[in-house]
Amino acid sequence: MKKLLFGLFALGMIVITLSWNWEKTQYVPVDKKEVVECLNMETQQAYQLEASMPGFAAMHPNPVFVNPENLLGKMISFEAADGKQASAYFIPAKKKSNKFLIVIQEWWGLNDNVKLEADTYYTDLGDMNVIAVDMYDGKVAATPDSAMKLMRGADMGRMTAIIQGAIKKAGPTASIYSVGWCFGGMWSLQTAILAGPQAKGTVMYYGRPESNMDKLKSIQCDVIGFFGNQDKSPSPALVNEFEQNMKTAGKNLSVNRYEANHGFANPSNPSFNPTATADAYAKAIAFLKAH
Numbered sequence: 001m002k003k004l005l006f007g008l009f010a011l012g013m014i015v016i017t018l019s020w021n022w023e024k025t026q027y028v029p030v031d032k033k034e035v036v037e038c039l040n041m042e043t044q045q046a047y048q049l050e051a052s053m054p055g056f057a058a059m060h061p062n063p064v065f066v067n068p069e070n071l072l073g074k075m076i077s078f079e080a081a082d083g084k085q086a087s088a089y090f091i092p093a094k095k096k097s098n099k100f101l102i103v104i105q106e107w108w109g110l111n112d113n114v115k116l117e118a119d120t121y122y123t124d125l126g127d128m129n130v131i132a133v134d135m136y137d138g139k140v141a142a143t144p145d146s147a148m149k150l151m152r153g154a155d156m157g158r159m160t161a162i163i164q165g166a167i168k169k170a171g172p173t174a175s176i177y178s179v180g181w182c183f184g185g186m187w188s189l190q191t192a193i194l195a196g197p198q199a200k201g202t203v204m205y206y207g208r209p210e211s212n213m214d215k216l217k218s219i220q221c222d223v224i225g226f227f228g229n230q231d232k233s234p235s236p237a238l239v240n241e242f243e244q245n246m247k248t249a250g251k252n253l254s255v256n257r258y259e260a261n262h263g264f265a266n267p268s269n270p271s272f273n274p275t276a277t278a279d280a281y282a283k284a285i286a287f288l289k290a291h
Contacts (some may be wrong), residue, residue, distance in 0.1 A: 044156040047186055047208045056233055059261070060107065060144050063268040068112050072119045073130070080165035082158065088166060089115050089132040091122045099200075100170040101125065101288070102163070103132035104180030104187045106266065107147050109140035113268050114184075121179065124285050128177075133166050135159050135187070151183075160194070163187065167195050177288055179203040181265060185225075192219050201291035203284045205265050208234055209242030216249040223253045224287045226280040228260035228273075256283060 050056050073091035080086040089110060093099070103118045105111070110132060118132040136154070141147035167176055176195040180188035185207020192202040193210070199221040206227050210216055223246070227239045234242070239255060246253040258276035263269035265277045 042212060043186065043208060043210050044159070044190070047183070048151055048154060048156060050208075050233060054148075056148075059231075059233065059271075060147065060263065060269070062143055063108055063111070063113065063266070068116050068119075071112075071115055072122060073115065073132075078165055078169045080158070080161040081168070082161035084158075084161070086162045086165050087134045087138065089118055089134070091118060091130040093127055093129045095127060097127050097129055098171065098173055099127060099175045100129045100131060100166075100177065102166055102176065102178040102188075102191055103130060104178065104184030104191070105132070105135055106181045106263075107141070107151055107183040109136045109147075109150065110134040111140050113266065121285075121288075125288060129170070131166055131169075133162055135162055135183075159187070160190075163191050163194055167191075167198065170198075172198075174198060175200045177201045177203075177291070179205075179284065179288075180207060181205040182207060182263065189219075189223065192221055192223065196220060201288055203287065205280070206231055206234065206262055209238060209245075211241070211245065213245060213249060216245055216251060219249070219251050222287075222291060223251065224256070224284065225253065226256045226258070226265065226276075226284070228262060228264050228276075229257050230260060231262045233262060254287070256280060 073089045075087055076090045077085050077087050101121060103114065103121065105114045114132055118130050122128065122130040136150055139150055141150050170176060176191070176198045177200055178188040178191040180186070182205070185204035188202055188204045188207060189210055192199040193215050196218070197220050199219070201221050202223045204223065204225045227234065227236070229236055243253060243255050258264060258273065258280070260273040260276045261271040263271045264273040265280055266272060
């Protein structure tokens with residue numbers, strides 16, 4: 001009897017031990033949504049890594065600051081998708097309109113140069129609300145070194161939430177358009193992806209293209225891009241790849257190339273090319289009005 005009881009006790013201990021070891025080797029199921037979000041971040045993170053390098057900073061000399069008078073808009077607050085407050089420079093349409101142009105800064109931040117660009121687009125487009133989002137939450141860089149520091153510490157998830165919040169503020173029936181330069185050019189294309197069927201037209205100036213084919217296939221509006229043949233980020237080869245990927249995805253992309261360097265459309269950049277800028281701007285306005 002003692003041997004039987006001892007055997008049952010030993011068997012029980014073996015079962016408990018095996019059960020404990022099995023539980024230790026089980027892993028928490030992976031959330032599919034988290035995987036998708038991770039994949040969706042690849043382009044943003046690639047830009048963040050590149051923009052944190054001295055070679056990239058060398059393409060961005062100190063901006064020439066302007067002190068504009070009588071700006072047309074004012075700063076507003078709105079709720080981002082992460083539940084936190086975000087801000088933007090906003091110019092409401094003179095007459096009630098459901099058309100919203102989201103303007104996205106360069107890597108310097110929402111400075112007066114970007115506000116002036118927002119004013120210019122507002123003036124020439126007419127029936128359009130213009131909202132220049134503050135992607136850095138109030139921070140503005142004055143030198144390449146300070147811009148690199150901002151970029152290294154940037155939270156791409158927060159920036160996505162800001163764009164989503166701006167789209168939500170425009171409303172569920174709003175027609176969403178976007179324009180941006182460099183960092184903003186990349187986010188202008190991402191805005192088209194995030195806006196889904198509300199996206200009606202996207203303008204990107206020398207921004208890093210999206211390479212994820214699933215994301216490109218999700219775009220539901222036409223895209224126009226302006227790039228410099230002397231640019232290294234994005235390089236002409238990367239632009240060619242983007243053009244081919246958009247064609248493969250069945251999307252309408254108009255690519256315009258200029259014998260110009262990075263930042264050619266920024267009057268505050270020493271690489272400013274007035275001829276290329278004028279041509280690109282005329283085409284951007286015509287594109288937006290046509291859509």
